[in-house]
Amino acid sequence: MTHYVDSEVGRLGTVLLHRPGPELARLTPRNNDSLLFDAIPWVGRAQEEHDAFAAALRERGVEVLYLATLLAETLAVEDARAELTEEVLRSPRLGDTLRARVADHLSYLDPAALADVLTAGLAHEELRISSERPGGLVYTLMDRHDFVIDPLPNLLFTRDSSLWIGDRVGVTSLAMPARRRETTLTDAIYRHHPRFAGTEFVYRPSLEHLEGGDVLLLAPGVLAVGVGERTTPAGAERLGRQVFAAGLAHTILVVPIAQERATMHLDTVCTMVDVDAVLMYPNIASTLSAYTVIAGGDGEDPRVDGPAPFLRAAADAMDLDLLRVIDTGLDPVTAEREQWDDGNNTLALAPRLCVGYERNTETNAQLERAGIEVIPIAGSELGSGRGGPRCMSCPITREPLPVNG
Numbered sequence: 001m002t003h004y005v006d007s008e009v010g011r012l013g014t015v016l017l018h019r020p021g022p023e024l025a026r027l028t029p030r031n032n033d034s035l036l037f038d039a040i041p042w043v044g045r046a047q048e049e050h051d052a053f054a055a056a057l058r059e060r061g062v063e064v065l066y067l068a069t070l071l072a073e074t075l076a077v078e079d080a081r082a083e084l085t086e087e088v089l090r091s092p093r094l095g096d097t098l099r100a101r102v103a104d105h106l107s108y109l110d111p112a113a114l115a116d117v118l119t120a121g122l123a124h125e126e127l128r129i130s131s132e133r134p135g136g137l138v139y140t141l142m143d144r145h146d147f148v149i150d151p152l153p154n155l156l157f158t159r160d161s162s163l164w165i166g167d168r169v170g171v172t173s174l175a176m177p178a179r180r181r182e183t184t185l186t187d188a189i190y191r192h193h194p195r196f197a198g199t200e201f202v203y204r205p206s207l208e209h210l211e212g213g214d215v216l217l218l219a220p221g222v223l224a225v226g227v228g229e230r231t232t233p234a235g236a237e238r239l240g241r242q243v244f245a246a247g248l249a250h251t252i253l254v255v256p257i258a259q260e261r262a263t264m265h266l267d268t269v270c271t272m273v274d275v276d277a278v279l280m281y282p283n284i285a286s287t288l289s290a291y292t293v294i295a296g297g298d299g300e301d302p303r304v305d306g307p308a309p310f311l312r313a314a315a316d317a318m319d320l321d322l323l324r325v326i327d328t329g330l331d332p333v334t335a336e337r338e339q340w341d342d343g344n345n346t347l348a349l350a351p352r353l354c355v356g357y358e359r360n361t362e363t364n365a366q367l368e369r370a371g372i373e374v375i376p377i378a379g380s381e382l383g384s385g386r387g388g389p390r391c392m393s394c395p396i397t398r399e400p401l402p403v404n405g
Contacts, residue, residue, distance in 0.1 A: 097136025226266025
């Protein structure tokens with residue numbers, strides 16, 4: 001099966017989602033900050049909202065794959081099961097006695113149950129121990145509310161852990177410790193699941209920090225990479241070298257963004273809604289800059305030019321006279337509120353067709369006035385982890401765009 005993505009707006013064919021599950025129920029006021037959530041979500045409502053999101057995609061002809069299903073199927077492959085189990089057991093927090101008890105616990109689980117543990121974690125009270133086989137010192141000193149295996153509530157945001165560029169997948173290198181195991185699961189799926197047999201990689205988790213929310217495929221051969229809170233300049237440079245070597249791009253725009261919670265990724269301030277149009281947070285539209293990185297010749301380093309205004313550099317790289325900008329909100333207060341509520345974080349299903357959170361009424365109205373159809377979805381609970389429709393989706397196939405856009 002061919003998987004291919006060369007833009008942000010080509011008609012979406014297949015997408016990878018993760019339906020929120022018991023990992024969200026693990027969030028408490030004690031741990032939500034360390035697990036990167038701003039609030040404690042209502043899990044049942046979050047699932048309803050996500051189901052409606054997936055249904056909206058299917059109604060437009062999009063094939064929806066679920067990460068948990070793929071993971072369970074991957075764990076039926078013995079090598080994948082051994083690899084993922086070993087990765088969990090390597091944690092230095094466990095100690096030898098507890099490590100042995102965890103290994104024993106996991107060995108009894110079928111693939112679906114093991115997938116649940118690897119995503120939702122294993123609580124102190126859930127570990128099978130007995131008086132004959134006690135948990136040892138580490139287990140005894142743990143708080144009863146602690147986790148032996150931490151949950152992964154941010155799996156919801158499938159965009160960050162992998163992205164497709166052309167016919168190759170990049171499994172990213174996540175910056176925050178609470179999320180790093182996500183890429184272990186994603187990497188195993190792409191390497192061991194039969195659907196992805198033969199897939200070539202353009203990025204791996206062992207490389208410099210790079211997150212999918214910071215990578216925009218502006219046009220065939222043209223990428224924008226945000227550097228800020230999550231993606232480092234070294235990660236942007238590494239991605240550039242990788243895609244240049246693979247012939248997947250000729251130009252990378254490296255875009256510095258503020259290292260703030262509200263602007264953690266480039267796609268929190270800018271997403272594409274047409275082949276020549278972006279939705280942008282107006283407070284930064286005129287100040288965002290970019291460094292243009294162009295592939296060098298044989299044996300030469302890439303050339304770096306700039307900085308230049310992002311909109312001008314992007315238009316030049318995309319061979320456009322002008323890159324149209326649609327602002328989120330008319331007044332500064334509305335713009336700031338809707339940017340915090342992921343108003344800029346839309347998912348394009350095709351040129352001039354996107355999914356956005358229904359609560360961002362002014363942003364959606366701006367899009368409609370610009371000729372962009374918006375499919376509104378509820379997100380009062382889904383947004384508690386700071387992410388919108390683009391964050392929650394990893395496109396695996398899109399119809400190719402003409403090279404000239």
